[in-house]
Amino acid sequence: MISKTAMKLSALTAAAALALTGCASATPSPTSTVPTALGKTEGTVSLLAWPGYVEDGSNDPAYDWVSKFEDQTGCMVTSKSYGTSDEATSLFKTGDYDVVAASGDATLRLIASGDVAELNTDLIPSYAGVYDFLKAKPWNSVDGKVYGVPHGYGANLLMYKKDVVKPAPTSWDVVFDKSSAYKGKVTAYDSPIYIADAAVYLMAHNPELNITDPYALDETQLQAAIDLLKAQRVNVGEYWSDYLKEIQAFETGDSVVGTTWQVIVNSMSAKAKVGAILPTEGATGWSDSWMISSKAKSPNCAYKWLDYIDSPEANAAATGYFGEAPATAAACEFMGQDVCDSYHAGDEAYAAKIYYWTTPIANCLDGRTDVECTDYARWTEAWQEIKG
Amino acid sequence: MDKYSALPKQGVETPALARRISTLLYSKVKLRLTLLLAAPLTWLVLVYIAALLALLVTALYSVDSYTSQIQTQLTFKNVLKVLTGQVYQTVALRTLGIALLVTIVDTLIALPIAFYMAKIASPRLQRLLVIAVLMPLWASYLVKAYAWRSVLSNEGIMQWLLRPLGLDTPGYGITATIITLGYLWLPYVILPIYAGLERVPNSLLEASGDLGAKTSTTLRLVMLPMLVPAIIAGSIFSFSLTMGDYITVNIVGGANQMLGNLVATNVGNNLPLAAAIALIPVLIMFGYLTAVRKTGALENL
Known part of the structure; x- marks a missing residue:
């Protein structure tokens, strides 16, 4: 009796699994035609x-x-x-x-x-x-x-608290090579695309890496960016992707320096005393x-x-x-x-x-054909590794 | 008029049909059982088992790295990556550690509270305390997590309280995560232990005292063994809920990530990898529950 029920059960689950895989394997890619005139609005x-x-x-x-x-x-x-x-x-x-x-x-x-x-x-x-x-x-x-x-x-800017970060920064080095001065109070954008920010910094400070496009990194160049970000990780208080979270962290002083958007700078209260600049190295945007x-x-x-x-x-x-x-x-x-x-x-x-943010792909975006570049999947993997 | 003339007819027919069905169900035991169990079993199979199977199967797929479209050829690539990747091991261990610490902290706090509620408080106070324990569950999880974010911040109340003692707020990090999760899951730990304590007869404690045992001895030798299943029942809640959490650590965990965060990061662009990572907590929970089942604590839930 029990084994019979069990068999029925397993048959049912197998059927359910089949149905599910059936669904998953059908991946329709709709090819809609381009409209030539607009119809009635839908409401x-x-x-x-x-x-x-x-x-x-x-x-x-x-x-x-x-x-x-x-x-x-x-x-x-x-x-x-x-x-x-x-x-x-x-x-x-x-x-x-x-x-x-x-x-x-x-x-x-x-x-x-x-x-x-x-x-x-x-x-x-x-x-x-x-x-x-x-x-x-x-x-x-x-x-x-x-x-x-x-x-x-627009550009991803560098925001800092004027009363803590002195002298006023002009370079991204305050969040990279000199970030230990603000240990635990550095913040960075929580996305694999932030690797490009490190690449922009390396373009200016490590010319021997020959990075010409921060979204076209071969394995060596990517590794240099990963190392830079791992060194930064030690001093990062928290990563942000929710902009409200960053606003609050800067208001309370839990973060004092890091990447930002203009909208965040605009939302900060005067009491928070923040400044924002486009550093000399340039920036992602x-x-x-x-x-x-x-x-x-x-x-x-x-x-x-x-x-x-x-x-x-x-x-x-x-x-x-x-x-x-x-x-x-x-x-x-x-x-x-x-x-x-x-x-x-x-x-x-x-x-x-x-x-400008773009998706890194295996065919190098900077036109190099002698190497294969790292794609976004690799960046995602690297980003998890950096956060640890 | 028609309405009324139709009535007697219906009145005769319906009971006859109902009686026939009830006779049929009475004689056919299996049919009765099947009908009774069909709805809950379908639910269980579809929602629970099928979902788990889908998770397993998805973990064996792969994705096109550019478009994130799922490719359905089966491969063990993702499972192997999760098993051998350093980052997954580190994060799995961190998650496990946090889950264990939250469970220990919660149990230590819950034991005296539950003991007071069950054995010392007057019936009236007892009711009030149960309500007080349940009260935090009325507020949203997010509200409570964000409340802790502000409590633990640089300018928060924690800093204000600790400053005179020469201490600082722990800030955002693993400590903050343990505090917040411990707070969130506390009611789920107190209630089973409270229920377990209520079942311990007072006469046993009195007998122990009459035979000359000190309070600590009574607690250790009489109370604790009877409470173990209840404690384990409570720990299942705090442990499993922590294993799957990723929002709290995102809000108060600073730069740290738990298994849930890795799943969340990958779910958009690499669903199979996310599924493979999600298998880790499933496996750990499976092991934990199997171990717990032997203690009989599951009957205490």
């Missing part, structure tokens, strides 16, 4: 974005550019924010989101896995106003097909794109959002709030030319000092 649209990109006034009544969109188009917005590009790609793969604002280290992966659809930029009138040097770049298009429209761009899911339930509302967020007024509000350069020159009229200048909007020389 809702769900967005996945970096914090501060989709503000409806619930965080701060003064910052609301979503309500106007809802009034104009009738598309009600639901949104979710994420902390790292890895989190974004895994959330977006659930298919629950129509639109994603992704950085260059996520966009190519989303395009390659078929999770985002090719865009018809003719359906996005405000795309015409976008800076030309942001259009059809390797991180938002493939083979001339456009997958993303630019949102804005991001150039973000809005993309539409290949499985979007509300593609028409999604197109409307892409058009809206690139329109000068909304783009000015969103990028101004986050603290990054807008995607269109016209946005500067709304955010003020002085603010725009402080983000170096449209300044191609400054933009060249920023190494």
Whole structure:
């Protein structure tokens, strides 16, 4: 009797396992056709974005550019924010989101896995106003097909507490070679892509490594970056990916120096006495794109959002709030030319000092063909090893 | 009118059908049992066993390193990597150590509290204390973890309390993780021990005293052996909950990571590796529960 029941049970579980594996092996990659005209709006649209990109006034009544969109188009917005590009790609793969604002280290992966659809930029009138040097770049298009429209761009800055870190730093060395002075109070961004920050530092300080692109590291160069980060790990108090966590850590003095975003600097109270700089070595940064899911339930509302967020007024509000350069020159009229200048909007020389996040792949991005570069999977592994 | 004329007919038919079904079920024991168990068994198989199997099978897959798409050819690559990789061993040991320490700390705190609740407090106070122990469970896990983040911070209340004694807050790190997890799981440890203590008859303690045993001897030789199953039952909660945790260590653990963090890091881009890592706590828990089963503590849950 017991063995019979057991047999039945095992047969059932086997069937269940079969059903599961069956599901997993079927990986459909939808090839949606590019729309030529927009249909009726669906009434809702769900967005996945970096914090501060989709503000409806619930965080701060003064910052609301979503309500106007809802009034104009009738598309009600639901949104979710994420902390790292890895989190974004895994959330977006659930298919629950129509639109994603992704950085260059996520966009190519989303395009390659078929999770985002090719865009018809003719359906996005405000795309015409976008800076030309942001259009059809390797991180938002493939083979001339456009997958993303630019949102804005900026650099990962160095933030420090003025009353603790003296003299005021000009170099990243305060978080690397000289980080022992702030043992236990150094912070760093918790993502494998942070390895590129170490590579940028090595580019300036260890020229014998011949790093020309922080995202194209061969095994030797990667190892040098890992060693640098392992030395840094000893002095790191905590890593952050939740920007609220970093704000709190700097407010209480649990962190005193480390990487940051402009939006974090803007959110700090005056009492915290922080400063932020773009160090002399240059910095990693991001150039973000809005993309539409290949499985979007509300593609028409999604197109409307892409058009809206690139329109000068909304783009000015969103990028101004986050603290990054807008995607269109016209946005500067709304955010003020002085603010725009402080983000170096449209300044191609400054933009060249920023190494935009992109996905490291085996074919070296810097054009080398004699070596194989380390890919993102290797970086992820290395990052776990660094944290230990 | 029709409504009423239809009624008697129904009234006759339904009981007849019901009676026939009940007769059938009464005579066929196996059918009755099958029907009774079908729903819970389906639930168990689908939610529990199938999920575990899916975890096992997923651990044998691999991914395309660029697109993160899962490839379904079976390989032991990930399992081997987890078994041999230095970082996984370090983190597994750290997690195990934290789980053991949390369990020990919780048991040490829970024993006197549970003893007071069960044996000393008046019935009225007893009820109040049970409510007090359960009260923290009404607040969200996250709220409590973030509360500890602020308590343990540089400018937190802990620093303010310890400063006059010449001490500093432990800050964020493994100590903070143990304190926070110990706080979070304490109710789950107190309750089984309290229940176990309630079952110890007072007469035994009195008899021990009458025979000349000192309080400490009574506690050690009479109370403790009877309490072991209850303590183990409590430890299962604190141990297993700690083994799987990754949020607390993220909030107060500083730069440290536990097994849960490794799973969380990989779940987006390398699901098979995440599944392989998740097998470590499953195996440890399996070993722990097998050992515990022999003590009979599971009947005390």
